[in-house]
Amino acid sequence: MKRIIALSCLAAVMLAGCGKTEKDGTDSKSETTTKATEAVTTEAPEEETTEALTTAAETSAEAATAPETTKEPDGMVSAGGRMDMYPAIYQGVIKSKFDETVNRNEGNASIEYAFRDLDADGIPELLLKYGTCEADYQIHIYTLDDEAGAKDLGLYGGGHTSFAYDENTGDFVIVWGHMGAASIIYYKWENGTLKSNGSYDFNLDEEITSYDQVLEEKGIRYIDHVYVSSFGMGDDAMTKTYVYHANGESEEYDGLNLDYMG
Incomplete structure (x- = not known):
């Protein structure tokens, strides 16, 4: 009698399992996945599981905070990379032209520079005037090329x-x-x-x-523009930087100050 009752209970359990459908929100795939997950959790040592979770969290955090790649697949610099790089690139151009003019003219040099987004790409072009006085000033305009180098567009005027x-x-x-x-x-x-x-x-x-x-x-x-003048060589050299704003305000700095980026 006990054997008959046991068989009846087993049959009832099996029939209840067969009665599940997709409407219950559980399919065979999710059930298998759940069991596999439980098995891994049960069998894996607590120390290894904690270490794996910590490593995964650190990897996700690094991926979230990593800076965007500055190189496009074809070698071109991305817009975000160019935006970050242009101040240093233009500062290098300004200093190079300033030093070149100083060395060529025994310490006498004047430069004037400003910024304007001429091609409407979100990154300004460099407007640079340099020489020793109004008589020999040259205006050159620079833009960034596809590889984030400074490209000289040519001569656009003088004093x-x-x-x-x-x-x-x-x-x-x-x-x-x-x-x-x-x-x-x-x-x-x-x-x-x-x-x-x-x-x-x-x-x-x-x-x-x-x-x-x-x-x-x-x-x-x-x-708004920056004007830099230099006179003399060695210990007698004197360089001043003036930042002039369109509203009439201005600032003065000792030496060649390249902090102003428009």
Whole structure:
């Protein structure tokens, strides 16, 4: 009799197991996975399990905080990498041109630089003017190439100039003025470089009494810029850096200060 009762109970358990469907939210695959997990947890020593979990957590944390790769598959630097790198690259260009000018002119040198995103890629171009005085200044404009090197776009002007932009279009402008004559020279970014886009010339007279009068009428605004001057060699050398803001404010520093990045 006891044997019959036992067989009846076993049959009832088996029938109950066969009655499960996918509607219960449990399938054979998940059940197998659960059992396998339980088996691993049960059989693995507590010390090894803790170490494995700690290693996995550390790996996940490192992956979350790792910086983005700066190289694209084809060797090009990513936009994020270029954004991080451009200050150091431009600082190197500025210092190189400054030192070159100082050494060539027995300690006398002047540079002026500013920044403007001319190609609208989120990374500014470097506007650099250097020489010893207004008579020999050269304006060169630099952009970053695909491998995050500085590319010289060429010569864009000389002395008696200021960096500005047209607030109506956002386009870059160089303002030239000397002895009562003046020009507003407009530029456009086209096909990977900066090209002249016309100019407006005028002269001071009884009606036009200042350059700023015309610039105001045309919507031309100056760009913040840095001016560095150096005189003398050795112990007599004196270098000063001035940061000029469009609102009229300015700062002065001893030596060549390259902290300002626009």
